[in-house]
Amino acid sequence: AGPTVLERLAAHRLVPVVVLDDAKDADGLGSALVAGGLPVAEVTFRTAAAADAIRALRDRGDVLVGAGTVLTPDQVDAAVAAGADYVVSPGTSRAVVERCAEHGVLALPGAVTATEVQAALELGVTTVKFFPAGTSGGSKAIAALAAPFGGVRFVPTGGIGPANLDEYLALGCVAAVGGSWMVPRDLVRAGDLEAVRNLVADAVALATD
Ligand code: 3PG
Numbered sequence: 001a002g003p004t005v006l007e008r009l010a011a012h013r014l015v016p017v018v019v020l021d022d023a024k025d026a027d028g029l030g031s032a033l034v035a036g037g038l039p040v041a042e043v044t045f046r047t048a049a050a051a052d053a054i055r056a057l058r059d060r061g062d063v064l065v066g067a068g069t070v071l072t073p074d075q076v077d078a079a080v081a082a083g084a085d086y087v088v089s090p091g092t093s094r095a096v097v098e099r100c101a102e103h104g105v106l107a108l109p110g111a112v113t114a115t116e117v118q119a120a121l122e123l124g125v126t127t128v129k130f131f132p133a134g135t136s137g138g139s140k141a142i143a144a145l146a147a148p149f150g151g152v153r154f155v156p157t158g159g160i161g162p163a164n165l166d167e168y169l170a171l172g173c174v175a176a177v178g179g180s181w182m183v184p185r186d187l188v189r190a191g192d193l194e195a196v197r198n199l200v201a202d203a204v205a206l207a208t209d
Contacts, residue, residue: 004106005085006086006127008064009086009155009175009176010153010175010176012038012039012064013169013176013177013208014040014176014178014179014182014204014207015040015042015066015176015178015179016038016040016041016042016178016180016182016183016200016203017044017068017157017178017179017180018041018042018043018044018183018188019044019046019047019180019185020043020049020050020053020188021047021189022049022189023049023053023055023056025053025188025189026043026049026052026053026054026056026057027057027060028188028191028193029183029188029193029196030056030057030060030063031193032193032196032200033183033196033197033200034062035197035201036182036196036197036198036199036200036201036203036204037200037201037204038182038203038204039062039063039064040063040065040066041057041063041064041065041183042066042067042068042088042178043057043065043066043067043084044067044068044069045067045068045069045070045071045075045078045079046069050078050079050082051078051079051081051082052082054067054079054082054083054084055082055083058082058083058084058085064085065083065084065085066084066086066087066088066108067079067082067084067086067088068088069088069089069090070087070088070089070096071089071090071093071096072093072095072096073096073098073099075096076096076099076100076103076105077099077103079105080103080105084105085105086105086106086107087105087106087107087108088108088109088129088155089107089108089110089129090110090129090131091109091110091111091116092109092111092116092119092120092123092125093109094123096109097109097120097123097124097125098123101124107125108125108127108128108155109125110128110129110130110131111128111129111130112130112131112133112136112137112141114145114148116128117145117149117152120152121149121152126151126152126153127152127153127154127175128154128155129157129178130142130154130157131156131157132157132158133156133158133159134158134159134160134164135158135159136158138159139156139164139167139168139171142154142156142168142171142173142174143173146171146173152173153173153174154171154173154174155174155175155176155178156168156174156177156178157177157178158178160177160181161179162181162206165179166209169207181199181203182196182199182200182202183196183199183200184196184199187199
């Protein structure tokens with residue numbers, strides 16, 4: 001068997017979180033991600049284009065594609081039908097996690113407190129999105145949570161950028177770090193793929209320092 005989706009995310013260390021206004025932009029975004037050395041995307045269900053964008057990225061065959069901002073079981077179904085490799089939620093929903101399990105797709109629900117981490121563990125989840133990272137205590141909070149929850153891994157996202165990426169990646173319990181800074185919505189919409197590629201390449205360079 002090849003690496004799991006989680007292992008692939010952890011190997012890349014970074015998860016670009018993207019909001020696509022038009023699914024037509026997805027293929028160009030995929031090219032910029034691949035050219036920048038980070039063939040990973042979390043496409044958020046914050047726009048009507050999400051499912052079609054996931055399908056377009058998935059059809060390329062060279063990008064690990066997640067669905068983000070998944071709030072309902074119906075959105076899980078739509079994400080999986082579009083070919084999503086994993087499903088991310090801002091918080092922990094039993095209904096969403098259980099639907100992911102039915103589909104056999106990795107769920108990364110959000111958790112930022114001890115109670116939320118325990119709730120995720122009860123659902124069989126051992127890797128959580130730590131969102132919104134910056135306003136939830138940042139890397140210090142993750143380090144503190146890692147003490148009682150030794151087997152839990154975190155994907156901090158929200159308020160992270162080049163200036164504070166290091167403090168998160170330095171933690172052994174951090175599987176990968178998510179963020180939108182390398183795929184700005186306006187640049188993607190404008191089709192400025194060269195700028196996106198450069199931001200992606202800069203982020204990869206920072207993460208591999
Ligand atoms: C997310 O959905 O994960 C966040 O919107 C990403 O947060 P950021 O824009 O602060 O990176």
